[in-house]
Amino acid sequence: MDEEEFRQRLDELDVDLTGTHAMAAGSFWPSTAIACALIEKGVIDKITLLKIVDTLMATASAFAVTQETDPQYSAHSLEVFRRHLEQMQLQPGNVLNELAQIERGAAAEAARYHQLLKKQRREDRKGDPSP
Structure with a gap:
């Protein structure tokens, strides 16, 4: 191989x-x-x-x-x-409300993480001479 x-x-x-x-x-x-x-x-x-x-x-x-x-x-x-x-x-009687709050928090955290990754990629490319 x-x-x-x-x-x-x-x-x-x-x-x-x-x-x-x-x-x-x-x-x-x-x-x-x-x-x-x-x-x-x-x-x-x-x-x-x-x-x-x-x-x-x-x-x-x-x-x-x-x-x-x-x-x-x-x-x-x-x-x-x-x-x-x-x-x-x-x-x-309140589980759905709690789960909705958790869902919103998880979505916000995922969005922040995604933005952090995008920022990190931009910073990584600053020193890269390739297009």
């Missing part, structure tokens, strides 16, 4: 790994949507849900040990799910 083919295959692997990571890192969103719906309707309170998630995290970690895998990886999506639930101010 020549160097060019090796680089191409490495780039393909990078794309696949990046996509896989993005899917795994976002795996808590469907559970978050269901949890928000349950809290919105008063079916479960947030404190009880957090206690359930804590128990599931401990169970996932215990099973990971018996399966000889890293417990940190087994409970990762639960940990992220729990952290998001814990940070949101979810109350029955």
Whole structure:
């Protein structure tokens, strides 16, 4: 295998790994949507849900040990799910308002980040003699 083919295959692997990571890192969103719906309707309170998630995290970690895998990886999506639930101010009848506020904040943060990247690219090009 020549160097060019090796680089191409490495780039393909990078794309696949990046996509896989993005899917795994976002795996808590469907559970978050269901949890928000349950809290919105008063079916479960947030404190009880957090206690359930804590128990599931401990169970996932215990099973990971018996399966000889890293417990940190087994409970990762639960940990992220729990952290998001814990940070949101979810109350029955007010979940949609809270989620709308979070959405606006996330959109504003993404816009600021995008502007920062554009500014950084402009600054990087200042010293570049190419067009």
